Amino acid sequence: MQTFLSIGTDALAYGMVLFVISIGLSVTMGLMKVVNLAHGAFAMIGGYIASYATRDLGLPYGLGVLAAVAGTVLIAVPLERFLYRRIYGAPQLTQVLMTIGITFVIIGLANFALGPTLKTVPLPEALQGPVNLGFRAIAAHKLFAIACGILVAGALWVLVEKTGFGIRLRASVEDAAMAAALGVRTRIVYAVSFALAVALAAFGGVVGAELLPIEPYYALRYMVTFLVVVSVGGAGSIPGALLACLLLGAVETTGRYYMPEFGEFFFYLAVIVIVCLFPRGLLGRAE
Amino acid sequence: MSALDLSPPLPQRRGAPMARDFVLLGAILAVGAIGYVLFPNNLALFTRIIALMLLVLSLDLVTGFCGIATLGQATLFGAGAYAAGIAASRYGITEPLAMLGIGAAGGALAGAISSAVILRGHGLAQLVLSIAIVQLAHEAANKASAITGGSDGLSGIAPAALFGLFPFDLWGRTAFFLGLGVLVAVVFVLRQLVRSPFGMLCRGIKEDPVRIRAMGASVYPTLLKMYVVSGAVAGLGGGLSAVSTRVVGLDSLSFGLSAEALVMLVLGGTGNLVGALLGTLVVVWFEDLVSAINPFHWLTLEGVLLVAVVLFAPRGLTGIAGQLRRRLGGRRSS
Numbered sequence: 001m002q003t004f005l006s007i008g009t010d011a012l013a014y015g016m017v018l019f020v021i022s023i024g025l026s027v028t029m030g031l032m033k034v035v036n037l038a039h040g041a042f043a044m045i046g047g048y049i050a051s052y053a054t055r056d057l058g059l060p061y062g063l064g065v066l067a068a069v070a071g072t073v074l075i076a077v078p079l080e081r082f083l084y085r086r087i088y089g090a091p092q093l094t095q096v097l098m099t100i101g102i103t104f105v106i107i108g109l110a111n112f113a114l115g116p117t118l119k120t121v122p123l124p125e126a127l128q129g130p131v132n133l134g135f136r137a138i139a140a141h142k143l144f145a146i147a148c149g150i151l152v153a154g155a156l157w158v159l160v161e162k163t164g165f166g167i168r169l170r171a172s173v174e175d176a177a178m179a180a181a182l183g184v185r186t187r188i189v190y191a192v193s194f195a196l197a198v199a200l201a202a203f204g205g206v207v208g209a210e211l212l213p214i215e216p217y218y219a220l221r222y223m224v225t226f227l228v229v230v231s232v233g234g235a236g237s238i239p240g241a242l243l244a245c246l247l248l249g250a251v252e253t254t255g256r257y258y259m260p261e262f263g264e265f266f267f268y269l270a271v272i273v274i275v276c277l278f279p280r281g282l283l284g285r286a287e
Numbered sequence: 288m289s290a291l292d293l294s295p296p297l298p299q300r301r302g303a304p305m306a307r308d309f310v311l312l313g314a315i316l317a318v319g320a321i322g323y324v325l326f327p328n329n330l331a332l333f334t335r336i337i338a339l340m341l342l343v344l345s346l347d348l349v350t351g352f353c354g355i356a357t358l359g360q361a362t363l364f365g366a367g368a369y370a371a372g373i374a375a376s377r378y379g380i381t382e383p384l385a386m387l388g389i390g391a392a393g394g395a396l397a398g399a400i401s402s403a404v405i406l407r408g409h410g411l412a413q414l415v416l417s418i419a420i421v422q423l424a425h426e427a428a429n430k431a432s433a434i435t436g437g438s439d440g441l442s443g444i445a446p447a448a449l450f451g452l453f454p455f456d457l458w459g460r461t462a463f464f465l466g467l468g469v470l471v472a473v474v475f476v477l478r479q480l481v482r483s484p485f486g487m488l489c490r491g492i493k494e495d496p497v498r499i500r501a502m503g504a505s506v507y508p509t510l511l512k513m514y515v516v517s518g519a520v521a522g523l524g525g526g527l528s529a530v531s532t533r534v535v536g537l538d539s540l541s542f543g544l545s546a547e548a549l550v551m552l553v554l555g556g557t558g559n560l561v562g563a564l565l566g567t568l569v570v571v572w573f574e575d576l577v578s579a580i581n582p583f584h585w586l587t588l589e590g591v592l593l594v595a596v597v598l599f600a601p602r603g604l605t606g607i608a609g610q611l612r613r614r615l616g617g618r619r620s621s
Contacts, residue, residue: 029411035411035414083594083598086598087597092356092410092411092414093350093356093549093553094597094601096356096358096414096549097549097550097553097593097596097597098593098594098597098598100546100550100590100593101589101590101591101592101593101594101597102590102594103590104586104587104589104590104593105586105587105590105591105594106590107583107586107587107590108583108584108585108586108587108588108590109587111583111586112583112584112587116583216583220543224418224422224542227414227415227418228415228418228419231411231412231414231415232415235411261430262426262430263426263429263430264422264426265423265426265427265430268419268420268422268423268426269423271415271419272404272416272419272420272423275408275412275415275416275419276404276407276408276416279407279408279409279412280412
């Protein structure tokens with residue numbers, strides 16, 4: 001029972017970190033149909049900025065997170081304007097190559113500027129140490145990650161379902177040409193959602209820095225994981241992404257507890273089975 | 288050719304491609320000879336380039352000719368490398384040509400198995416399935432360290448002398464000539480294959496699978512066959528790398544190698560086999576030069592190159608060459 005609860009909380013924390021980072025990718029892939037392999041690179045940039053802000057400038061944790069989100073969006077918006085906009089609607093292979101190229105450049109530059117060492121984001125007092133939940137004590141930062149995941153899922157649900165922007169966003173996902181004809185400025189919707197996706201990636205990169213440590217190869221190491229999560233959940237579906245993250249997080253964590261020598265074997269086995277059964281993802285829509 | 292060329296085009300066309308094949312084979316041999324004379328200390332690098340060329344050629348067969356998006360082609364290369372390596376180190380099959388044959392068979396088998404999964408998906412699902420397969424194979428090889436050597440790599444591969452006459456020397460001469468011979472043979476066979484009705488059918492499937500099905504041809508078995516051929520070619524490359532380097536590492540079965548093969552193919556140009564050769568040569572050679580200074584500089588440069596190719600030269604180096612030739616030809620006739 002004890003092990004079961006440990007696995008449960010660890011899987012939940014890992015799944016939520018995955019969710020916060022990859023939900024942005026799910027939105028861009030559902031909306032703009034861009035296979036963005038550079039998404040992990042944005043999460044990495046966020047982690048680097050937060051690490052620099054808190055460790056070298058001595059800013060408090062909250063400000064570090066804000067700086068990370070704002071800084072990453074500032075870097076990503078010109079990329080959207082000059083590079084991504086040219087590959088909307090291009091074949092998937094082209095998009096893969098372009099975004100792998102962008103990732104390589106970011107990794108090379110990050111290593112050149114900041115060195116190959118691991119960067120940490122120092123946690124504030126409140127998030128250090130264990131918290132006693134009655135049945136067992138778990139690390140506070142894991143609880144924080146879980147809370148962030150729930151918060152992000154809730155906020156996104158409100159944004160997409162209850163606001164004017166959400167209506168325009170859903171209309172553009174449904175049929176971009178028709179939405180444009182009805183007066184939705186799809187280009188702005190695209191740019192805003194891209195910025196939102198990047199902001200979420202940066203946020204997730206900082207919040208998950210304890211579980212997915214920040215180093216130059218971060219972008220390459222988790223590139224595949226994020227893409228896989230989105231395709232398992234179904235591109236563009238928020239509940240789908242949440243379900244996929246919790247499911248794959250559970251598979252991965254359970255595998256690591258009981259058979260650590262198998263590494264990610266079960267993770268990818270689960271991916272193959274799910275994608276074969278649901279080619280459009282668990283909650284993806286037929287086209 | 289003059290503008291008033293009224294000779295019947297068909298027989299000429301029938302003869303011309305064969306002649307061009309021999310020009311291509313001659314060019315490969317010439318480049319090999321130049322490399323051998325000018326850089327006698329770099330033969331190990333050249334052999335590695337040849338092994339990777341086989342991998343990229345195999346990728347061109349499925350991606351360039353059949354339109355299958357895959358980021359898992361290294362599965363087939365690694366399967367060939369491990370098949371040849373295990374045959375040599377565990378079962379004492381050290382005859383180099385036999386090792387290559389076992390590598391090709393291992394690659395073909397891996398192609399048949401993995402295509403059964405990859406061909407189930409389309410678009411994004413296909414891409415993700417191919418990635419999942421290479422990761423799965425990587426973890427399996429890592430776990431089965433009793434057979435594969437795990438993360439230490441598979442060592443103890445000691446190939447016998449080629450034809451019993453040419454032992455594998457320290458400078459890698461024998462391995463280089465063996466590789467060059469294999470490459471020439473493979474390119475010749477593949478050039479015939481892609482021109483055959485089977486090759487044309489594959490191109491047709493890439494253009495419009497629905498129409499091909501409506502014409503009465505079967506799509507899935509054709510793609511499966513091409514995948515087996517592709518696996519054999521990649522497996523030959525893996526076998527060659529096992530014979531020449533005498534070790535097989537987990538990196539020969541990785542997502543990274545798959546992605547790199549795709550980069551080489553696209554840089555060279557897809558769907559004409561020449562691009563695969565050219566792209567591999569250029570990328571690996573530059574990588575070797577730049578990495579000697581700093582491996583991260585190479586990563587940055589490769590990334591910039593990739594973005595530039597996607598934006599400005601989507602058909603790769605061979606596309607640029609074709610454009611230049613057409614422009615020059617146009618000027619001459621006007």
